[in-house]
Structure formats: C-alpha cells, structure tokens
Amino acid sequence: MFEDIKASAQGFITVKLSKDYIEKSLLKLFQNNKIDLSVNINELKDENDGNCDNVLVDFSSPNIAKEMHVGHLRSTILGDSICRIFEFLNVHTHRINHVGDWGTQFGMLINYINIHYPKFKEKVPELNNLTSLYQSAKKMYDSDKEFEKNSKEYAIKLQNDDEDCKFIWNALNNASKKEFDKLYKILNIKLDYVGESFYKSKIPAVLKMLKEKNLLTNIGDALCYQSTKFKVPLFLQKSNGTYGYDSTDTAGIHYRLQVINANCIIYVTDNGQSSHFETLFELAKKAEWVKEGVKLIFVGFGLVLNEDGKKFKTRSGTTIKLINLINEGTDRAKKDLLEKIKSKSDEEKKYFEDIDKLSEDLCVSAIKYFDIKQHRNTDYKFSYDNMLNVKGNTGVYIIYAYSRMCSIFRKANINVDDISKGELNLINQYEIKLGLHILKFPDTFYFILKNMLIHKLAEYTYDLTTTFTAFYENCKILGGDNEHSRLLLCAITKSLLKVSRKQIVIFHVTRKKKKKKKKK
Numbered sequence: 269m270f271e272d273i274k275a276s277a278q279g280f281i282t283v284k285l286s287k288d289y290i291e292k293s294l295l296k297l298f299q300n301n302k303i304d305l306s307v308n309i310n311e312l313k314d315e316n317d318g319n320c321d322n323v324l325v326d327f328s329s330p331n332i333a334k335e336m337h338v339g340h341l342r343s344t345i346l347g348d349s350i351c352r353i354f355e356f357l358n359v360h361t362h363r364i365n366h367v368g369d370w371g372t373q374f375g376m377l378i379n380y381i382n383i384h385y386p387k388f389k390e391k392v393p394e395l396n397n398l399t400s401l402y403q404s405a406k407k408m409y410d411s412d413k414e415f416e417k418n419s420k421e422y423a424i425k426l427q428n429d430d431e432d433c434k435f436i437w438n439a440l441n442n443a444s445k446k447e448f449d450k451l452y453k454i455l456n457i458k459l460d461y462v463g464e465s466f467y468k469s470k471i472p473a474v475l476k477m478l479k480e481k482n483l484l485t486n487i488g489d490a491l492c493y494q495s496t497k498f499k500v501p502l503f504l505q506k507s508n509g510t511y512g513y514d515s516t517d518t519a520g521i522h523y524r525l526q527v528i529n530a531n532c533i534i535y536v537t538d539n540g541q542s543s544h545f546e547t548l549f550e551l552a553k554k555a556e557w558v559k560e561g562v563k564l565i566f567v568g569f570g571l572v573l574n575e576d577g578k579k580f581k582t583r584s585g586t587t588i589k590l591i592n593l594i595n596e597g598t599d600r601a602k603k604d605l606l607e608k609i610k611s612k613s614d615e616e617k618k619y620f621e622d623i624d625k626l627s628e629d630l631c632v633s634a635i636k637y638f639d640i641k642q643h644r645n646t647d648y649k650f651s652y653d654n655m656l657n658v659k660g661n662t663g664v665y666i667i668y669a670y671s672r673m674c675s676i677f678r679k680a681n682i683n684v685d686d687i688s689k690g691e692l693n694l695i696n697q698y699e700i701k702l703g704l705h706i707l708k709f710p711d712t713f714y715f716i717l718k719n720m721l722i723h724k725l726a727e728y729t730y731d732l733t734t735t736f737t738a739f740y741e742n743c744k745i746l747g748g749d750n751e752h753s754r755l756l757l758c759a760i761t762k763s764l765l766k767v768s769r770k771q772i773v774i775f776h777v778t779r780k781k782k783k784k785k786k787k788k
C-alpha cells in the first residue's frame with residue numbers, strides 16, 4: 269500500500285501511497301464503466317450509522333395561497349440533493365411535500381372570498397393572483413375584529429368538513445399547486461404532495477395516545493407538550509378546539525415512524541424552526557415511537573439575502589416571486605450565451621438553436637449550484653453576477669468543464685467502453701494528483717451523508733475540475749506515449765463528474781446532435 273513511510277523528529281508521520289495501490293483502487297471504484305460506491309460506503313460505516321433503507325425527506329413545503337419564497341427555494345434545492353444522494357445509493361426515498369394546506373389562514377381566506385365573491389361556487393374566479401388575495405384578506409383580518417371573529421368560525425367549519433368551505437379550500441389548493449408545479453418543472457424536481465390536511469383525521473387518536481402516556485399538559489384551555497429543553501411548547505390543541513401546525517406535525521411524525529416505517533426522517537427548513545423540530549423529536553422519543561437505530565434529522569439552513577446583505581424582498585417590501593427570479597437569471601444567461609456565440613462558426617452555431625431552453629438550463633444550474641455550494645447554516649447573498657460567472661466556482665463553470673471532457677472523447681472518436689478494459693499507468697505528478705483526488709470521493713460522500721453538508725460535494729466537484737484541468741494542460745492525452753491510461757483516467761473523471769453533478773443537481777445541458785446527412 270505504501271511506497272514510503274517517514275517519521276519526523278516533531279512527531280509527524282508521512283506516508284506515500286504506492287503507485288500500484290492508487291491504480292488498483294481507482295479501478296475498484298470504476299466498475300462496469302460506472303462509479304460504484306456500494307462497497308466503499310459499507311466499508312466506511314460504523315455501528316452508529318444504523319441501517320437507513322427507508323428514508324423520508326420532508327422538503328420544499330410551501331404554503332397554499334401564499335407565494336413560494338427564497339427560503340422555500342433553498343429547502344427545495346437542498347432537499348432534492350439529499351434525496352438524490354440516497355437514491356444514488358439505491359435507498360428507497362420518499363420525497364414529501366408537506367404543503368401548508370390547513371390551519372387558521374383558510375378561515376380568513378374563505379371568509380374573504382364569501383364576502384367578495386358571493387357567486388364563487390357558480391363561477392370560480394381567476395385565482396392566479398393568490399398573493400394579493402391573501403394580502404387583502406390578511407389586511408382585513410388584522411384591522412377588523414368582526415372579520416377576525418368570523419374567520420375563526422370559518423376555520424372551525426372547515427375542520428368539521430363543511431361542504432361550502434371545502435369547495436373553496438379545494439379551489440385554492442388546485443390553483444396553488446398549479447403554480448408550484450410550474451416551478452418544480454423548471455427546476456426538474458419531483459415531489460409528492462402529502463400536505464398538513466392529510467394528517468387531520470389522525471390527530472385525535474394520536475393525542476389520545478399521548479394523553480394516556482401522561483405527556484401532555486394544559487396551558488389555559490389549550491393542550492400542550494412542554495419540552496424540558498425549549499421554552500415554547502408544542503400546541504397540540506388550541507383553546508377553541510382547533511388543530512394547527514404542531515398538531516399536524518405530531519400526527520405526521522407518528523404516521524411516518526409507525527405506518528410508513530421510515531428509519532430515517534429528514535426535515536429541511538430554515539434554522540428558525542430548529543427548536544420546533546427538536547421538540548417534536550423529543551416528544552416522539554418519549555412516546556416510544558422511535559425504534560432503535562431510527563434517525564430523526566433536522567437539516568436547517570440560513571437566509572438568502574440581497575446584494576446589500578438585507579432580507580431578500582422587492583422594493584415595495586413584498587417577497588420576490590421565484591418565477592421572476594428565474595426569468596431574470598435566464599435573460600442574463602441568454603445575453604452571455606449570445607455574446608459567446610458571436611465568435612462561433614455557422615456550423616457550431618447550430619448547436620445553440622434552442623437558446624431559450626439552454627439559457628433557462630444554465631440559469632437553473634447556476635442558481636442550484638450557488639445555493640448548494642454554501643455551507644447550509646450560513647446566510648448568503650443572492651447575486652446573478654457571481655452565479656453566472658464562467659470563470660469562478662459556479663455551476664456554469666462545471667458545465668463547461670464537463671463538456672470539455674466530453675469533447676476529448678468526441679475528438680478522439682473513441683468509445684469509452686473500449687478504454688475501460690485496459691490498465692492504468694500513472695507516471696507523472698499530474699496523473700497521481702488527479703488519481704488521489706478521485707480516491708477521496710468515497711470518504712467525501714460518506715462525510716456528506718453523515719453530516720448532511722452538501723456543500724462538500726460542490727467543493728469536491730470544483731476541485732475535481734481544477735485538478736483535471738491541470739492534468740489536461742500538462743499531459744498530452746491523444747497521441748502521447750501513455751494514451752490509453754490517460755484516456756482511462758479521463759473516463760473515470762468524466763464518470764465521477766457526472767455522478768457528483770447529478771447529486772448536486774446540475775443539469776446536463778444537452779447539445780443538439782449533428783444531423784446525419786442522408787445517404788443517396
């Protein structure tokens with residue numbers, strides 16, 4: 269394994285891996301033309317890791333009738349990456365969108381709609397401007413006591429399955445989901461809607477169980493769980509008898525642990541909700557719903573700020589629409605692309621025919637990568653210039669690096685399958701350096717899995733592309749003496765970049781294939 273081991277007087281031990289060991293390990297990682305981590309990950313696992321083979325990720329989870337904001341964007345991107353990481357390891361993963369489709373805000377909306385659209389049932393009005401509807405209703409709710417009182421009554425009516433209330437509730441749900449789905453489609457993210465309302469019928473039985481275990485206390489007329497660690501209790505039933513966010517989350521965690529039998533549940537929200545989830549986990553453990561080895565994980569994250577370091581809002585103070593954010597980024601990406609195309613030949617220009625789609629892909633990749641590369645607990649500034657910079661550590665840079673790699677094989681007119689059969693022979697420092705970086709992948713992946721720190725994957729990917737560039741610039745690949753081994757090293761790098769890029773959810777920007785000329 270080692271070519272050399274040295275101990276220094278200060279107590280440092282330096283080991284140098286042997287060339288033979290590096291070569292063999294690289295080939296072990298690259299099975300059947302693919303990066304295969306299954307063996308490595310199992311070797312790295314320890315007894316505390318448990319056996320997660322049924323994972324549930326609760327992410328994105330915007331609220332019905334409200335705009336999805338940048339916080340939801342972070343949850344969506346991070347949560348999706350986490351799912352992709354488990355899916356890469358062939359772990360069964362539930363992608364759950366716990367949408368806020370329940371609670372007192374619906375009483376307010378139904379009340380408002382009944383006043384302003386009395387013919388709602390006969391003719392459902394255009395609900396495409398749900399945010400302004402929500403804002404107007406909220407304004408009335410905050411300023412008009414009578415309206416507030418009636419809204420609360422409507423909330424109770426809805427909880428008791430009143431037909432008219434449910435009709436409006438359904439219409440609001442459908443309209444909102446249509447908007448959310450547009451965004452998920454652009455982001456290429458799949459989610460299953462299992463919103464708060466799914467658990468409402470399950471709440472009474474769960475509360476009964478908790479009462480029997482003496483875990484609940486009364487605060488006034490409300491029924492609560494008071495944590496030992498956190499001040500704010502979980503309100504499981506409000507004084508007017510209704511259920512809210514805490515009640516659905518409690519029934520939800522019970523269902524996920526006891527019915528779905530998930531052995532790893534991950535909640536992805538902003539750090540502001542960390543004590544809510546820690547309290548929820550504490551309750552689930554006290555109620556003995558959490559079997560041995562089962563993991564409950566809160567993956568929190570910081571804020572997205574504007575370039576001045578303030579909360580990300582429009583000038584008028586309202587939240588920024590995600591769709592507008594993507595549209596603006598797409599316009600900018602398109603401008604950059606048009607500039608780039610200018611110097612291309614007519615033949616090459618054909619690759620960029622679908623420039624609108626390409627620009628959107630570039631923009632989405634750039635936004636996703638920029639988010640993923642931040643340590644999730646820190647706040648970051650949203651900046652198009654930094655995101656779309658071709659030379660920096662950006663999604664756009666990674667995409668170009670990947671297409672450069674593809675072009676090596678295109679130019680050589682070589683099929684990757686033919687290369688992977690031969691031997692590796694790493695002769696100079698650039699080849700060794702690249703080989704060593706590739707070998708760090710299993711440990712990096714394991715670290716990410718253990719700590720849910722996805723930015724490490726972005727960091728790894730970026731370093732992979734720069735190490736590759738140094739190799740590419742200093743070693744003659746095609747036509748050199750070591751051609752076969754170098755092509756194999758390229759093939760491993762390419763395949764690894766494909767994996768890590770997929771996990772950090774960068775798009776593959778597909779270029780149009782050249783049309784084959786018809787034979788006469």
Ligand code: ARG
Nearest residue numbers: 326329330331366368517537
């Ligand atoms: N709808 C919530 C929000 O917008 C997030 C829900 C997170 N998931 C959960 N199970 N509570 O803040």
